Amino acid sequence: METVTEKELGTQLVENQENSETPGWFQEFIEHHDFASPQQGDILQGEILDIGENSILLDVGLKRDAIVTSQDLDKVDNEILEKLQKGDKVHVSVFRTPVGDDDLLVSLNHGISYENWLTAEKCLSDGNILELEVIEQNKGGLLVTFENLRGFVPNSHIPALRRGAKQQKMDEIKAEMIGEIIPLKAIEVDRKQRRLVFSARVAQKEQRQRRLEELSVGDIIKSRVVNVVDFGLFVDLQGVDGLVHKSEIAWDRVYDPSKYFSVGDNIEVKIVEIDIEHERVSLSRKSLLSNPWEKLREAYSDGDLVAGKVVSVLDFGAFVELPEGLQGLVHVSELGYANMGDPKSVVRAGDEVLVRVLSIDPDRERVSLSMRRVPIDEQLAWMMEDEKQSEKTEESEPVTETEDMSIAAEESQDVETPVKTEEDKPETEVEETSEIEETEAIEEISLTDVNTADIAALIDLPGVGPALAKRIIENRPYATLEDLTKVKGLGSKSFGELREFITIGA
Known part of the structure; x- marks a missing residue:
């Protein structure tokens, strides 16, 4: 018409x-004229008059009612059909322009799609973030469901896909995402071209920005570790990850964060800095723990002696770990009894040493220590006491070779070897003793049995200090003098200088 x-x-x-x-x-x-006859594809809004088993009758404001046929109803989701009631307002699409007294046949399925496109357009204009299910994947990206429509997520808008990755690897990642619900944001809606494009990358970025704006410096958060790296820990902050630098994990010096936490571990942290522009959140676990530096100031005074373990040796000195777990610096100028240029020629990581506290600065978290200012007699007393303690536990615990010990300051000590000379002998004895007998007498007095000498006697030897003397004792017995070269810190050159003063008893 x-x-x-x-x-x-x-x-x-x-x-x-x-x-x-x-x-x-x-x-x-x-009664016989429709003032605006509907054309094929027109979208009409109507009110449901009746819901039959195989059809739905609607009033669309024309002189004839519209009919939704069974063939069209079969294409509509059952959940949607079950919710329809008389009086509901719905959109329908005209199948074809009616001629004469033809029925006005319409499609509810196409009308629902039209409503979905309207919703999609509103989501695009409002900038809504949607949670949609991934249903398929292809070479170009992912397919997701949006109400009664299908949307597309290009590879470039999937954060899980790294740029430059091989196609096979990308396909594997996308295949694992099928069935997942992911946050997406509409970036293109074109109903005529039937283009509905979403981005997971844009959605995640906006979610991070919103989450960053919600966080505040000083907030204390209980969460879990999501990644462990050489320089610290990454913690989940519900939409954004925060970093606990290894210097903020604990009060003691942390070299390997994996020794403190693993992925999945619970952790409590404090927010110390937020950079919204660069999407960075700095966290601290250390600030929630009691400050051991304050306790250290109470435990020690300047000048106190304390035993510790060398944990690292650098060009400017050695770091020594104290019993409290904190580390202090022995500057290179405070290492040996003589001025040594290379700290590694004095101590090594693993050495047990006795140091004197020079100063403690809790605010700067620093402890200055000295080995040079510990007198020889106090070093000897400490080492002999340590040796006694080792002997007591020898029966109950297996004796194991110590870790790398230091060459220590012993090689730099200006300790005179107690070797008697001719001036020490009475004049009458010199006259009565032949030259050969005199030499034998001197050798008999000077030679030190390395298998039986105590630590004090070994330290009196040239080039042997407390640490090397301790290692010589730990590696006993020796079958030959050459076996001494197996002692760490005693090289062939040092052995050559030492050989004329030592012996191995019968």
């Missing part, structure tokens, strides 16, 4: 009025 304009209608009314001899002609004209 052709569309009738207002002008044409007026002309027909005048003509009919002049030619009509039958009353009621105007009412009959109105």
Whole structure:
């Protein structure tokens, strides 16, 4: 039926009025004319009049009701059909333009799609972040469901896919995502071209920005570790990860964060800095722990002696770990009894040493220590006491070779070897003793049995200090003098200088 304009209608009314001899002609004209006949593909809004087993009848505001056929209803999701009731307002699409008395057949399925496109357009304009399910993947990206439509997520908008990755690897990652619900944001909606494109990358970025704005410096958060790296820990902050630098994990010096935490471990942290522009959150676990530096100040005074273990040796000195777990610095100038240029020629990581506390600065978290200012007699007393303690535990615990010990300051000590000379002998004895006998007497007095000598006697030897003396004792017995070269810190050169002063008893 052709569309009738207002002008044409007026002309027909005048003509009919002049030619009509039958009353009621105007009412009959109105009943048989649709002023705007619907065209195929038009979207109409109607009210449900009746819901039958195989059809739905709707009032779409025209002179004839619209019918949704069973073939179309089969394409509509059952959940949607079950919710429909008489009086509901729905959109439908015209199948074809009706001719004469033809029924007005419409599609509820296409009408629902139209509503979905309207919703998608609103999501695009409002900037909403949606949670959609991944249903398929192809070479170009992921397919997701949006109400009754399908959307597309390009590879470039999937954060899990790294740029430059091989296609096989990307396909494996996308295949694992099928069935997952992921946050997405609409970036293109074109109903005519049926293009509905989403981005997971844009959605995640906005989520991070919102989360960063919610966080505040000073917040204390209980969460879990999501990654462990050489320089610290990454912690989940619900939408954004924060970093606990290894210097903020504990009060003692942390070299390997993996020795403190593993992925999945629970952790409590404090936010110390937020950089929204660069999306960075700095965290601290240390600030929530009691400050051991304050306790250290109470435990020690300047000048106190304390035993510790060398944990690292650098060009400017050695770091020594104290019993409290904190580390202090022995500057290179405070290592040996003589001025040594290379700290590694004095101590090594693993050495047990006795140091003197020079100063403690809790605010700067620093302890200055000295080995040079510990007198020889105090070093000897400490080492002999340590040796006694080792002997007591020898029966209950297996004796193991110590870790790398230091060459220590012993090689730099200006300790005179107690070797008697001719000046020490009475004049009468020199006269009565032949040159050969004199030499034998000197050798008998000077030679030190390395298998039986105590630590004090070994330290009296040239080039042997407390640490090397301790290692010589630990590696006993020796079958030959050459076996001494196996002692760490006693090289062939040092052995050559030492050989004329030592012996191995029968």
